[in-house]
Amino acid sequence: MESFTAILAEALGLILSGDQAVIDIVLLSLRVTLTAVVLACLIGLPLGAMVGAFRFPLRTAVIVTMNTMMGLPPVVVGLVVYLMLSAAGPLGPLALLYTATAMVIAQTILVTPIVAALTRQVVEDLNEEYAEQFASMGIGPVRRIMALLWDARYSLLTVALAGFGRAAAEVGAVIIVGGNINHVTRVMTTTIALETSKGNLQLALALGLVLLVIAVVVNGLVYAIRGSATRAAYA
Amino acid sequence: MHDPAPMPEVQNDEEVPLLGAQRLGFSAGSQRLIRDIDLTIRAGSRTVIMGANGSGKSLLLRLLHGLIPPTEGHVEWCERPLDTAARNEQAMVFQRPVMMRRSVAANLRFALSARGIRGAERAAREAEAIASARLEHLVNRPARVLSGGEQQRLAMARALACAPRLLFLDEPTASLDPASTHAIEQIIDQAHDDGVTIVLVTHDAGQARRMGQDLVFLDAGRIVETGPVAQVLDAPSSAAAQAWLGGRLYLDPTHSSQT
Numbered sequence: 001m002e003s004f005t006a007i008l009a010e011a012l013g014l015i016l017s018g019d020q021a022v023i024d025i026v027l028l029s030l031r032v033t034l035t036a037v038v039l040a041c042l043i044g045l046p047l048g049a050m051v052g053a054f055r056f057p058l059r060t061a062v063i064v065t066m067n068t069m070m071g072l073p074p075v076v077v078g079l080v081v082y083l084m085l086s087a088a089g090p091l092g093p094l095a096l097l098y099t100a101t102a103m104v105i106a107q108t109i110l111v112t113p114i115v116a117a118l119t120r121q122v123v124e125d126l127n128e129e130y131a132e133q134f135a136s137m138g139i140g141p142v143r144r145i146m147a148l149l150w151d152a153r154y155s156l157l158t159v160a161l162a163g164f165g166r167a168a169a170e171v172g173a174v175i176i177v178g179g180n181i182n183h184v185t186r187v188m189t190t191t192i193a194l195e196t197s198k199g200n201l202q203l204a205l206a207l208g209l210v211l212l213v214i215a216v217v218v219n220g221l222v223y224a225i226r227g228s229a230t231r232a233a234y235a
Numbered sequence: 236m237h238d239p240a241p242m243p244e245v246q247n248d249e250e251v252p253l254l255g256a257q258r259l260g261f262s263a264g265s266q267r268l269i270r271d272i273d274l275t276i277r278a279g280s281r282t283v284i285m286g287a288n289g290s291g292k293s294l295l296l297r298l299l300h301g302l303i304p305p306t307e308g309h310v311e312w313c314e315r316p317l318d319t320a321a322r323n324e325q326a327m328v329f330q331r332p333v334m335m336r337r338s339v340a341a342n343l344r345f346a347l348s349a350r351g352i353r354g355a356e357r358a359a360r361e362a363e364a365i366a367s368a369r370l371e372h373l374v375n376r377p378a379r380v381l382s383g384g385e386q387q388r389l390a391m392a393r394a395l396a397c398a399p400r401l402l403f404l405d406e407p408t409a410s411l412d413p414a415s416t417h418a419i420e421q422i423i424d425q426a427h428d429d430g431v432t433i434v435l436v437t438h439d440a441g442q443a444r445r446m447g448q449d450l451v452f453l454d455a456g457r458i459v460e461t462g463p464v465a466q467v468l469d470a471p472s473s474a475a476a477q478a479w480l481g482g483r484l485y486l487d488p489t490h491s492s493q494t
Contacts, residue, residue, distance in 0.1 A: 130335070132297075132329065132333070133329070133333035135302050136300060136322070136325075136327040137326075137349050137397075138319055138350075140349075143349060147345065151335055151336040151337065232377050233336070233377040233378075233380040234337075234377055234379075235336070
């Protein structure tokens with residue numbers, strides 16, 4: 001077996017040479033993950049905001065359920081989505097199994113509870129601050145939710161980042177529903193798992209490095225945006 | 236020991252009942268925090284509510300504004316039940332102004348938009364409100380970085396931009412320096428001159444004399460004395476008001492506050 005430095009050097013070579021296989025895998029990963037995060041935000045932000053801003057029967061049960069679902073085991077989500085999308089499943093006729101869409105569905109299911117639960121907490125805290133003023137101003141429920149989401153936007157960036165982190169690093173669900181098919185459903189995490197088992201450590205490490213760099217860049221951007229927002233008293 | 240207060244009625248020359256409370260009460264568990272409040276606020280009046288800490292002044296203000304539903308009695312607006320539409324004809328400024336995470340101008344725009352005021356009229360009212368609060372140089376600054384006095388002026392401007400008929404003020408100058416207090420009092424004076432009815436909670440007897448016409452004195456959640464401000468402050472008839480104005484702690488032996 002080659003030394004770690006030799007493997008690292010070859011991995012860096014793959015990245016710097018613009019290896020087409022690496023680029024395809026990275027682009028597909030970003031497409032799947034970002035689509036899932038956007039969908040999760042479209043569902044989770046208003047859902048979390050409504051639970052955070054309003055009082056209704058069984059609200060505590062909803063909060064406990066959302067918090068519990070933050071820790072959904074990816075392989076279980078993968079298995080359930082697989083059963084739904086398989087030929088014998090209720091969504092079988094859509095023929096989505098082993099497609100990027102199936103991976104998006106699985107990741108959306110994993111990320112939505114994270115976005116919803118964290119949004120609920122952020123919005124609830126802000127609503128406590130605004131509630132009396134909004135009541136005095138006669139703010140209706142829709143305007144209230146929109147205002148809370150807008151005024152909490154910098155905190156919610158961090159929420160979206162948490163969802164992105166979960167989706168980008170996830171392997172269990174996407175490998176079950178995507179099947180890790182070359183050029184079709186092969187993403188960074190599934191490729192790392194496959195190539196490591198095959199002993200092709202250069203490609204696995206190259207993708208691992210790309211994954212880390214993406215995580216650092218996204219974190220850095222969000223940190224910078226939040227920092228400037230805090231300095232300007234908008235966060 | 237003092238005599239029970241007769242049914243208080245705060246009046247002025249116009250004799251138009253704007254806001255009324257009948258047998259208003261609020262209990263939390265077994266504690267009756269507000270009890271037996273009968274009060275009439277007439278259009279164009281300036282009413283000051285005073286009382287010791289914990290006497291229920293801020294809670295009474297919230298009940299009158301409809302922010303908290305009473306557990307007893309009711310509040311009427313122009314002799315009709317107080318509802319959302321009625322509350323839209325009122326505004327309230329809190330002791331600690333709630334500033335949205337937006338610019339000064341955006342805070343005003345939000346309040347105006349919420350009342351359905353848009354376009355040129357919104358722009359005109361926004362400019363007028365900013366000028367009245369003397370915040371022209373801060374219009375694009377985040378509201379939360381303003382000083383306490385500037386924030387309270389913005390809160391006043393935001394409340395008045397929607398042209399309320401009645402303005403509730405819950406100790407709006409409690410944490411402000413004399414200059415900022417003077418600026419707020421000028422805005423209140425101007426609002427009153429423009430026809431806005433004022434209901435002000437304050438601990439400051441000097442402010443009560445400057446700003447008020449009628450005074451309502453609360454003790455343990457009840458009105459114990461009402462009358463013209465100077466009369467109540469110069470010659471209080473209730474033991475609670477006498478003690479409070481004399482700087483003494485007053486404990487009413489006839490009310491345990493648990494009943």
